[in-house]
Amino acid sequence: MDPVIIDRLGHQGDGIAPGPLFAPLTLPGEAVTGTVSGDRLTDVRIVTPSPDRVAAPCRHYRACGGCSLQHASDAFVANWKVEVVRRALLAQHIEAEFLPIETSPAASRRRAALSVRRTKKGALAGFHARASDVIADVPDCQLLDPGLMPALKVAEELAIAGGSRKGELSVLATISETGLDLAVTGGKPLSGAEEGRLRIDLARVAEERGLSRLAWDDEVVALRLSPTQRFDGIAVVPPPGAFLQATPQGEAALLAAVKRIVGKAGRVVDLFAGCGTFGLPLARGAEVHGVEGAAAMTRAMDHGWRHATGLKKVTGETRDLFRNPLIVEDLKGFDAAVIDPPRAGAEAQVAELAAARVPVIAHVSCNPVTFAREARELLAVGYEMGPVQVVDQFRWSPHVELVAGFSLNSA
Numbered sequence: 462m463d464p465v466i467i468d469r470l471g472h473q474g475d476g477i478a479p480g481p482l483f484a485p486l487t488l489p490g491e492a493v494t495g496t497v498s499g500d501r502l503t504d505v506r507i508v509t510p511s512p513d514r515v516a517a518p519c520r521h522y523r524a525c526g527g528c529s530l531q532h533a534s535d536a537f538v539a540n541w542k543v544e545v546v547r548r549a550l551l552a553q554h555i556e557a558e559f560l561p562i563e564t565s566p567a568a569s570r571r572r573a574a575l576s577v578r579r580t581k582k583g584a585l586a587g588f589h590a591r592a593s594d595v596i597a598d599v600p601d602c603q604l605l606d607p608g609l610m611p612a613l614k615v616a617e618e619l620a621i622a623g624g625s626r627k628g629e630l631s632v633l634a635t636i637s638e639t640g641l642d643l644a645v646t647g648g649k650p651l652s653g654a655e656e657g658r659l660r661i662d663l664a665r666v667a668e669e670r671g672l673s674r675l676a677w678d679d680e681v682v683a684l685r686l687s688p689t690q691r692f693d694g695i696a697v698v699p700p701p702g703a704f705l706q707a708t709p710q711g712e713a714a715l716l717a718a719v720k721r722i723v724g725k726a727g728r729v730v731d732l733f734a735g736c737g738t739f740g741l742p743l744a745r746g747a748e749v750h751g752v753e754g755a756a757a758m759t760r761a762m763d764h765g766w767r768h769a770t771g772l773k774k775v776t777g778e779t780r781d782l783f784r785n786p787l788i789v790e791d792l793k794g795f796d797a798a799v800i801d802p803p804r805a806g807a808e809a810q811v812a813e814l815a816a817a818r819v820p821v822i823a824h825v826s827c828n829p830v831t832f833a834r835e836a837r838e839l840l841a842v843g844y845e846m847g848p849v850q851v852v853d854q855f856r857w858s859p860h861v862e863l864v865a866g867f868s869l870n871s872a
């Protein structure tokens with residue numbers, strides 16, 4: 462085929478040539494050839510490389526699908542992520558000011574979802590190869606914190622102990638203060654004839670590998686030590702598989718932005734609070750009401766507050782904020798709100814915040830499109846938007862996170 466020119470990157474980080482024709486591992490401006498298969502280009506050959514192209518820092522990059530932007534310079538990726546947010550806002554007719562992006566360093570991921578499969582020789586843990594169900598072996602992964610690397614071997618032992626012959630285990634591995642905290646799904650059930658043997662084998666792996674906790678399909682099968690996390694120094698023990706920010710640096714950058722926006726507010730409502738990542742640190746200066754959908758996470762936040770010193774009052778509420786958002790009446794008396802919804806956004810809850818005229822809102826988001834829609838709603842009723850802080854804690858992936866503040870002009 463004649464070379465085609467890549468003119469942009471799509472949401473998954475693939476290069477896109479007119480057509481559209483998706484070409485993985487390419488960059489805007491590059492002339493490329495390959496084999497056309499539907500709307501994809503395979504066996505891609507770079508005819509003219511971009512000046513932003515770099516040698517991938519990880520030797521597994523070609524085979525592993527865990528990262529998709531290692532072939533681009535850090536400066537290119539940083540600029541691209543900011544532009545993704547800028548374009549989402551412009552689509553809603555919003556022109557924003559941007560602070561410099563905060564990118565987590567290499568080898569800083571403190572948690573990862575590993576895929577594991579039994580093999581003829583034993584088992585293999587890693588990440589899926591690009592657009593494939595094959596698992597790539599990643600002993601020199603550049604993404605994971607070195608403290609998380611032993612989880613690969615442990616995951617393989619767990620698959621040998623409790624993986625089915627055909628299926629695949631998913632192992633969510635997190636570094637905790639007392640050792641690795643693993644939550645496994647997709648293995649043999651903890652019931653039936655093999656139950657006793659399975660429980661013994663899982664407990665043995667947890668003991669031999671010094672895990673802090675091992676959960677199997679949401680049931681804790683070994684708890685050797687409390688798998689403690691610290692939110693700005695405040696100790697919390699999250700339930701198995703609970704949401705946590707992906708890197709300590711990413712969490713610190715998001716928290717710093719939230720603190721700056723909330724300022725000296727005396728009463729803060731923390732919506733989609735998780736285990737208190739933002740709410741507990743904010744309680745050093747404010748009374749906080751944290752609302753979260755998962756009861757076990759609300760309990761973890763409450764437990765953290767009860768065992769901490771120097772915090773103002775924190776109350777927790779378990780509530781489905783999609784079906785049952787806090788309404789105007791519930792929001793009376795709060796000086797500030799923090800809202801950090803899942804990817805779907807929180808249209809109904811943001812509408813209530815706007816109607817209640819909560820004076821300050823710190824909006825944290827992992828989806829620039831839903832964020833921009835909600836920003837438009839707030840601007841339409843008189844809020845002003847502060848600078849946008851883009852945070853990249855999913856280095857070398859197309860994920861983007863951001864925080865921005867909204868305030869009512871009191872004049």
Ligand SMILES: C[S@@+](CC[C@H](N)C(=O)[O-])C[C@H]1O[C@@H](n2cnc3c(N)ncnc32)[C@H](O)[C@@H]1O
Nearest residue numbers: 704733734735738753754781782783801802803
């Ligand atoms: C992006 S996480 C943020 C959590 C927390 N702010 C943090 O930084 O750790 C979104 C949170 O929303 C919670 N969630 C998801 N759907 C929900 C719903 N319908 N109602 C309330 N909370 C929900 C999840 O359990 C998760 O803790």
